[in-house]
Amino acid sequence: GERRAGSEKMSDSGESDAASGASTHDEKPAPTPEQVAESDSYKAQANKKFQENHHNEAIELYTKAIELNPGNHILFANRSFAHIKLENYGSALIDATESIELAPSYIKGYFRRGTAYLALGKLKQAKQDFTKAVKIEPKNTDARKKLDEVTKALRQERFSEAIGVDSAPPVVVDPANIEVEASYDGPHLEEGRVTAKFMEDLMEHFKSEKKLHKKYAYMILTQVRDILKAEASLVEVDVPKGEHITVCGDVHGQFYDLCNIFQINGVPSVQNPYLFNGDFVDRGSFGIETIFTLFGFKALYPNHMHLNRGNHETVNMNKMYGFEGEVVHKYARDMMDLFTDAFRWLPLSHTINGKVLVLHGGLFSKDETSLQDLKKIDRHCEPPDDSCPMTELLWSDPINIPGRQQSKRGVGVAFGPDVAERFLKANNLELLVRSHECKDEGYEVDHDGKTITVFSAPNYCDQMGNKGAFIRFEADMKPVYTQFDAVPHPNARPMQYAGMGGFNLMQFLGGN
Numbered sequence: 001g002e003r004r005a006g007s008e009k010m011s012d013s014g015e016s017d018a019a020s021g022a023s024t025h026d027e028k029p030a031p032t033p034e035q036v037a038e039s040d041s042y043k044a045q046a047n048k049k050f051q052e053n054h055h056n057e058a059i060e061l062y063t064k065a066i067e068l069n070p071g072n073h074i075l076f077a078n079r080s081f082a083h084i085k086l087e088n089y090g091s092a093l094i095d096a097t098e099s100i101e102l103a104p105s106y107i108k109g110y111f112r113r114g115t116a117y118l119a120l121g122k123l124k125q126a127k128q129d130f131t132k133a134v135k136i137e138p139k140n141t142d143a144r145k146k147l148d149e150v151t152k153a154l155r156q157e158r159f160s161e162a163i164g165v166d167s168a169p170p171v172v173v174d175p176a177n178i179e180v181e182a183s184y185d186g187p188h189l190e191e192g193r194v195t196a197k198f199m200e201d202l203m204e205h206f207k208s209e210k211k212l213h214k215k216y217a218y219m220i221l222t223q224v225r226d227i228l229k230a231e232a233s234l235v236e237v238d239v240p241k242g243e244h245i246t247v248c249g250d251v252h253g254q255f256y257d258l259c260n261i262f263q264i265n266g267v268p269s270v271q272n273p274y275l276f277n278g279d280f281v282d283r284g285s286f287g288i289e290t291i292f293t294l295f296g297f298k299a300l301y302p303n304h305m306h307l308n309r310g311n312h313e314t315v316n317m318n319k320m321y322g323f324e325g326e327v328v329h330k331y332a333r334d335m336m337d338l339f340t341d342a343f344r345w346l347p348l349s350h351t352i353n354g355k356v357l358v359l360h361g362g363l364f365s366k367d368e369t370s371l372q373d374l375k376k377i378d379r380h381c382e383p384p385d386d387s388c389p390m391t392e393l394l395w396s397d398p399i400n401i402p403g404r405q406q407s408k409r410g411v412g413v414a415f416g417p418d419v420a421e422r423f424l425k426a427n428n429l430e431l432l433v434r435s436h437e438c439k440d441e442g443y444e445v446d447h448d449g450k451t452i453t454v455f456s457a458p459n460y461c462d463q464m465g466n467k468g469a470f471i472r473f474e475a476d477m478k479p480v481y482t483q484f485d486a487v488p489h490p491n492a493r494p495m496q497y498a499g500m501g502g503f504n505l506m507q508f509l510g511g512n
Contacts, residue, residue, distance in 0.1 A: 031069045039069035043078070050082055053463050058082045073102035073109065080112040083408065084119070090410030092116040107133050107143065114146065120410050121316045123154045173334055175222070178215035189216045194223075194299040199267070202296055203259055206289040209490055214331055217292065221338050224295040227302045228345035234374040235350045237275070237306060241475040247275045247358055248470045249435030249443075249454035250310065253284025253323070256489040257458055257468060258293060264484055265470065268297040268305045275350055277435040277454065278310020278360035278394075282321035283461055285492040288330050291339070309346035310360040311394040311436070315382055325497030344380045348393055351429070355477045358433045362396030363415040363423055364389055365404065371427045387413070397437060398451045417447040424450060430477060442469025442483045452479060459486035461494040
């Protein structure tokens with residue numbers, strides 16, 4: 001989730017939390033003074049963890065505080081904010097609603113819930129909450145600013161729907177008509193083809209903070225879109241004896257860390273194939289450099305550079321988390337239409353040697369969903385809102401208790417070890433590899449070794465302090481992990497371009 005360092009005083013710590021304006025919600029027995037004191041102590045520890053960006057630990061401490069003093073609305077609002085930081089928008093909604101029910105005039109409850117609704121793309125509900133916040137504190141400029149921002153986004157959405165923007169084919173830009181100025185000092189495509197030399201030069205050009213000429217940018221984008229279009233929704237990859245493949249997780253626009261992966265493990269080639277498991281863009285402010293590096297290698301080695309779609313290769317996410325703004329800033333809006341088209345053609349999953357399934361998020365709400373169903377997904381669209389395999393595989397997460405639960409994200413499902421085991425067995429698979437969650441060590445093994453999370457964006461959002469990792473598989477399909485640390489990058493803060501193309505989610509995550 002948003003990992004901006006503690007930009008907010010976590011709560012009105014000066015208030016006495018014993019009563020703190022809370023209603024007697026569900027007539028819970030009043031806590032004893034000792035319980036209130038112990039709860040306040042947990043809350044202080046949690047606030048400190050929050051400020052240090054240790055949001056999972058903050059949530060555990062807020063939970064302990066809530067158990068001792070369940071009538072304290074501030075605790076629920078604070079825990080909701082920690083959930084927002086981790087992208088647990090479903091849990092954030094529940095906590096914010098509880099805070100509002102306990103104290104209907106506490107403005108931060110509405111801020112939290114409005115932000116969670118916004119992140120889930122539910123603009124109408126977000127507007128209602130920010131409207132309520134303005135009603136409670138008419139002079140609160142932050143509340144008014146947030147309401148204006150959501151109202152504007154809602155107006156844009158209605159306008160787009162009215163003119164059918166979503167269904168319109170992307171603007172066709174013919175790269176042949178674009179001139180390359182003599183002043184351009186970057187790499188050139190010879191006869192329109194990407195070469196290994198071009199890729200080497202391109203990465204160096206990007207490292208010098210220069211842009212690829214738009215003529216070549218459009219050429220690569222169009223070529224890759226056509227390559228992806230010809231691929232299946234579930235791609236089957238073979239790794240013969242003596243060969244290998246490297247699987248990487250989210251890179252999120254962290255171009256310099258992507259270059260470091262290639263430094264450690266070699267650049268992609270026929271002898272050194274890769275599979276990148278979605279979330280190439282957003283958050284990090286070098287999304288253009290990242291995606292053109294990945295797409296360039298895809299154009300060069302279509303059968304040895306494999307790409308899965310992530311939940312961030314979608315219109316809503318690109319609007320909120322910076323990629324659309326970055327494309328508009330560095331190139332032009334019509335290029336974003338072409339990216340959207342290409343992203344919709346990205347495969348949704350890959351199997352390796354028929355034994356390892358690699359997809360971005362996780363498993364499904366129904367046991368019957370099989371590899372055959374994944375092959376049949378008509379993927380060229382935005383993920384539907386309902387619980388269908390396409391949305392679930394992009395958004396779901398593993399949990400370590402049996403069965404399924406509602407997802408803390410508000411989309412997809414949380415699936416336990418038994419669900420994973422049944423799915424693998426039914427589909428004759430040995431292992432599920434997924435990404436989608438930042439892990440301190442860069443990877444995590446769950447479900448008795450059956451489910452692996454790999455995350456390849458170290459020090460995520462310049463704040464989390466996590467390692468990155470990638471996995472190498474040889475023909476025996478035994479995972480071998482490599483961890484790596486973040487490398488320096490030029491001064492561009494995370495989500496620098498958020499709000500230039502869509503609306504500025506950062507504005508909703510700081511302040512209140």
